[in-house]
Amino acid sequence: VDIIRQGQTVRDGDTLISEAEIFELGFFSPENSTLRFLGIWYKVDVKAVVWVANRNNPISGNDGALRIGVDGNLVVFDGNNSLVWSSNVSRFSSNNTAAILQNSGNFVLSSNESIGDTHGVHWQSFSHPTDTFLPGMRVPVNSAIGEYRAFTAWKSANDPSPGNYTVGVDPHGGPQIIIWDHIKRRWRSGQWNSVIFTGVSNMSNIASFLYGFKLSQPDENRTQYFTYNPSNPSDLLRFRVGWDGREHQLRWNEDEKKWEDLQLHPDPTNRCELYNLCGKYATCDNSNSLSCNCLKGFRPKFPDQWSRGNWSGGCERKIELQCQRTNGTGEPDGFKGLKCIKLPDLSNLFLSASNLDACGRSCLGNCSCNAYAFVSGIGCMMWTEDLVDISHLDQSGSLEFFYRLHHSELDGRRKISKLVIIIISLVGACSLMVALWLLWIYKKKPKGLPAVSSMPCCKDNDIAVLVQSKSKSKELSADLSVSSGILIDGNQVNRPELPIFNLGSLAAATNNFSEGNRLGQGGFGAVYKGELPGGQEIAVKRLSAKSCQGLEEFKNEIILIAKLQHRNLVRLLGCSIQGDEKMLIYEYMPNKSLDYFLFNEARKEKLDWRTRLSIIEGIARGLLYLHRDSRLRIIHRDLKASNILLDGEMNPKISDFGMARIFGGNQHEANTVRVVGTYGYMSPEYAMEGLFSVKSDVYSFGVLLLEIICGRRNTSFRSMEHTSLITYAWDLWNEDKAMDLVDPSIRDSCSPNEMLKCIHIGMLCVQDSAMHRPTMAAVMLLLESETPTLPMPRQPSYASMRSSIDADFISDGHEIVSSNNLTVTMVVGR
Numbered sequence: 001v002d003i004i005r006q007g008q009t010v011r012d013g014d015t016l017i018s019e020a021e022i023f024e025l026g027f028f029s030p031e032n033s034t035l036r037f038l039g040i041w042y043k044v045d046v047k048a049v050v051w052v053a054n055r056n057n058p059i060s061g062n063d064g065a066l067r068i069g070v071d072g073n074l075v076v077f078d079g080n081n082s083l084v085w086s087s088n089v090s091r092f093s094s095n096n097t098a099a100i101l102q103n104s105g106n107f108v109l110s111s112n113e114s115i116g117d118t119h120g121v122h123w124q125s126f127s128h129p130t131d132t133f134l135p136g137m138r139v140p141v142n143s144a145i146g147e148y149r150a151f152t153a154w155k156s157a158n159d160p161s162p163g164n165y166t167v168g169v170d171p172h173g174g175p176q177i178i179i180w181d182h183i184k185r186r187w188r189s190g191q192w193n194s195v196i197f198t199g200v201s202n203m204s205n206i207a208s209f210l211y212g213f214k215l216s217q218p219d220e221n222r223t224q225y226f227t228y229n230p231s232n233p234s235d236l237l238r239f240r241v242g243w244d245g246r247e248h249q250l251r252w253n254e255d256e257k258k259w260e261d262l263q264l265h266p267d268p269t270n271r272c273e274l275y276n277l278c279g280k281y282a283t284c285d286n287s288n289s290l291s292c293n294c295l296k297g298f299r300p301k302f303p304d305q306w307s308r309g310n311w312s313g314g315c316e317r318k319i320e321l322q323c324q325r326t327n328g329t330g331e332p333d334g335f336k337g338l339k340c341i342k343l344p345d346l347s348n349l350f351l352s353a354s355n356l357d358a359c360g361r362s363c364l365g366n367c368s369c370n371a372y373a374f375v376s377g378i379g380c381m382m383w384t385e386d387l388v389d390i391s392h393l394d395q396s397g398s399l400e401f402f403y404r405l406h407h408s409e410l411d412g413r414r415k416i417s418k419l420v421i422i423i424i425s426l427v428g429a430c431s432l433m434v435a436l437w438l439l440w441i442y443k444k445k446p447k448g449l450p451a452v453s454s455m456p457c458c459k460d461n462d463i464a465v466l467v468q469s470k471s472k473s474k475e476l477s478a479d480l481s482v483s484s485g486i487l488i489d490g491n492q493v494n495r496p497e498l499p500i501f502n503l504g505s506l507a508a509a510t511n512n513f514s515e516g517n518r519l520g521q522g523g524f525g526a527v528y529k530g531e532l533p534g535g536q537e538i539a540v541k542r543l544s545a546k547s548c549q550g551l552e553e554f555k556n557e558i559i560l561i562a563k564l565q566h567r568n569l570v571r572l573l574g575c576s577i578q579g580d581e582k583m584l585i586y587e588y589m590p591n592k593s594l595d596y597f598l599f600n601e602a603r604k605e606k607l608d609w610r611t612r613l614s615i616i617e618g619i620a621r622g623l624l625y626l627h628r629d630s631r632l633r634i635i636h637r638d639l640k641a642s643n644i645l646l647d648g649e650m651n652p653k654i655s656d657f658g659m660a661r662i663f664g665g666n667q668h669e670a671n672t673v674r675v676v677g678t679y680g681y682m683s684p685e686y687a688m689e690g691l692f693s694v695k696s697d698v699y700s701f702g703v704l705l706l707e708i709i710c711g712r713r714n715t716s717f718r719s720m721e722h723t724s725l726i727t728y729a730w731d732l733w734n735e736d737k738a739m740d741l742v743d744p745s746i747r748d749s750c751s752p753n754e755m756l757k758c759i760h761i762g763m764l765c766v767q768d769s770a771m772h773r774p775t776m777a778a779v780m781l782l783l784e785s786e787t788p789t790l791p792m793p794r795q796p797s798y799a800s801m802r803s804s805i806d807a808d809f810i811s812d813g814h815e816i817v818s819s820n821n822l823t824v825t826m827v828v829g830r
């Protein structure tokens with residue numbers, strides 16, 4: 001049984017078991033203890049308690065009982081009939097309640113009639129967790145609420161009463177997970193950037209940690225929720241804050257019958273994970289042995305203590321900032337860049353600065369701003385407090401962070417000054433000329449932001465400079481190695497949610513990219529079929545086109561695109577980057593693309609009307625997802641028959657979506673032949689003026705729909721009386737002869753009503769004016785309705801109407817994006 005109702009009792013020894021037998025609720029004793037507690041545990045060979053009711057009031061005998069009290073509350077009594085725990089709901093709409101132990105491990109009290117429903121819930125254990133964060137639980141994040149401590153550790157291994165350590169969220173300046181020891185911070189995850197917690201050094205190596213970990217959109221109270229769901233629903237996972245003050249992520253290993261630790265924080269082998277171990281303005285490095293180093297431009301505040309390894313006093317500035325001097329009229333302060341660090345704590349968000357430069361300028365303009373960073377997925381971050389808890393991160397610390405220094409402390413200038421002195425002392429008067437020349441260069445100030453001294457991933461500035469000057473290629477590899485989640489120059493760096501492919505294994509999978517494995521050539525590069533060792537078939541797109549984006553943006557885009565999942569989109573499985581070689585890995589579609597069947601007399605036999613209709617509906621669904629339902633709002637821009645791939649059951653899957661994003665809006669420069677091939681699908685406003693919107697995709701969808709119906713390429717009409725498929729379709733439709741448009745191979749087998757409805761929808765989609773075209777949501781409704789009321793389409797007459805089209809569209813308030821910008825907009829708080 002998984003339900004307890006009024007009048008029933010769960011006695012010590014009885015249990016409730018969730019329907020799928022994953023969780024069990026009953027009385028238990030911790031190890032080495034005889035005290036009894038009501039709890040919920042994972043029902044596996046090594047029982048794992050995930051929730052405890054009476055953690056403050058243990059029962060000393062085996063005679064405790066759980067009931068539903070007369071007032072409707074869940075109550076636990078001991079053998080003397082004393083109340084030891086209650087769900088404590090003060091008011092019920094009806095006191096006829098019941099509670100169910102759900103398969104998620106949530107114990108839910110609701111009114112008897114709505115048991116198992118999501119509404120009518122009076123109380124649930126997920127809203128009153130103890131020390132365990134289970135999949136599906138939600139931890140609120142809201143700046144108005146502030147720090148939220150959701151979980152409290154047990155006092156000791158065998159005492160569930162609340163201990164000193166708590167875990168929760170600090171929503172300020174980019175949400176972070178915090179472990180507190182009483183009121184002091186003990187560990188923090190670093191700010192969440194929509195993909196990872198930026199300060200968890202090995203997070204990118206722990207695929208299962210992130211899988212499904214997300215921050216929801218804000219609800220009506222502006223609260224967001226951290227939650228997670230395992231990628232593999234049969235995985236038994238839990239996060240638990242241990243009585244030792246460490247957060248463990250555990251997974252049940254059924255083969256070995258044990259709970260394995262996926263991660264542990266603070267990591268006992270890395271003391272830099274302990275909060276602010278090195279004090280302010282210092283970085284902590286654990287790569288060889290533990291060391292604390294003042295940031296460049298700072299020195300230990302208490303040198304004696306510092307040299308004895310007592311770092312808590314931290315560091316102080318060597319030279320006061322220019323902006324703090326009352327009489328200062330000299331050069332403005334500058335910024336020094338750092339990479340490979342866990343960003344300091346106590347940041348503020350400054351959302352009105354929308355790029356790195358604006359962020360830097362805003363920081364420079366505010367004398368109390370000590371540092372800034374512009375982080376994709378977070379935005380402009382500024383630090384106005386002392387910079388605390390900075391540590392080196394090996395791989396995932398690719399974020400660049402800039403802290404403020406007096407201009408004389410900036411690297412380049414000091415080095416040049418030293419060089420000048422050396423040259424003067426060594427070669428005398430002649431060299432003085434050279435020195436003066438160098439000084440002249442030194443004097444030449446950059447425009448805009450004052451000097452920013454930056455460096456690649458490094459342990460220490462001087463090392464970085466050395467690497468740069470010794471070898472250009474080393475510098476490059478150092479730069480690349482800061483990135484996470486992708487194959488970087490042969491090193492596999494996993495970023496969860498984006499499986500990683502090693503170039504070597506891709507070469508093996510595709511027979512060394514042999515001609516025999518080549519599936520075709522698109523505008524972005526050649527596509528090869530591959531087979532992974534486990535037998536999984538893949539398609540590898542070897543990108544030849546140049547992206548106008550930097551490596552980091554390129555990767556971020558891929559991670560975002562890979563998150564888009566819909567049964568009518570081709571799944572992007574991952575990517576591989578090695579030097580200049582960039583590849584995208586997709587699921588393999590055994591039936592190639594729609595054009596392969598549709599435009600071939602023999603093969604089109606496979607496409608009967610039912611199949612074509614389901615292909616049309618599938619494309620519409622996929623496009624609607626891109627336009628409206630995905631987290632990123634994507635305009636495809638290149639919808640056409642060759643971009644509709646077919647799986648083994650001839651289900652359509654849209655491919656090449658997000659290319660505009662991956663290519664930074666540059667995809668039409670990828671291959672001009674491709675643009676010509678695509679031309680017939682382009683809406684008038686896009687083809688002629690480069691204006692695109694969701695409605696230009698609707699136009700392409702209309703062309704594709706008409707092609708599917710007539711079984712001919714739109715370009716095949718060029719040399720004929722009707723210069724295009726669209727005018728041909730219009731003429732027939734207008735003369736009430738629309739059925740003549742239908743491919744003879746399906747004319748007899750189709751339902752004329754369905755067919756005419758589809759042609760009508762197609763005509764609505766290819767109207768000249770974007771304003772008159774339906775949205776994909778409307779198209780979907782029309783397709784799904786048996787006898788929809790359809791508006792009359794206007795005659796498409798492209799050229800003659802050109803002048804009025806865009807005026808219409810703009811006055812309609814539609815978003816028009818010029819082709820110089822990106823097609824994709826993040827949907828914020830829909």
Ligand SMILES: Nc1ncnc2c1ncn2[C@@H]1O[C@H](COP(=O)(O)OP(=O)(O)OP(=O)(O)O)[C@@H](O)[C@H]1O
Pocket residue numbers: 519520521522523524525526527539541570586587588589590592593638642643645655656674
């Ligand atoms: N995931 C896949 N599974 C099977 N075949 C694929 C896959 N992706 C692409 N192909 C095949 O590879 C060929 C090239 O595809 P690609 O998408 O690069 O170019 P395209 O759609 O023909 O042109 P464009 O780049 O202009 O969109 C196509 O013929 C397609 O059938």
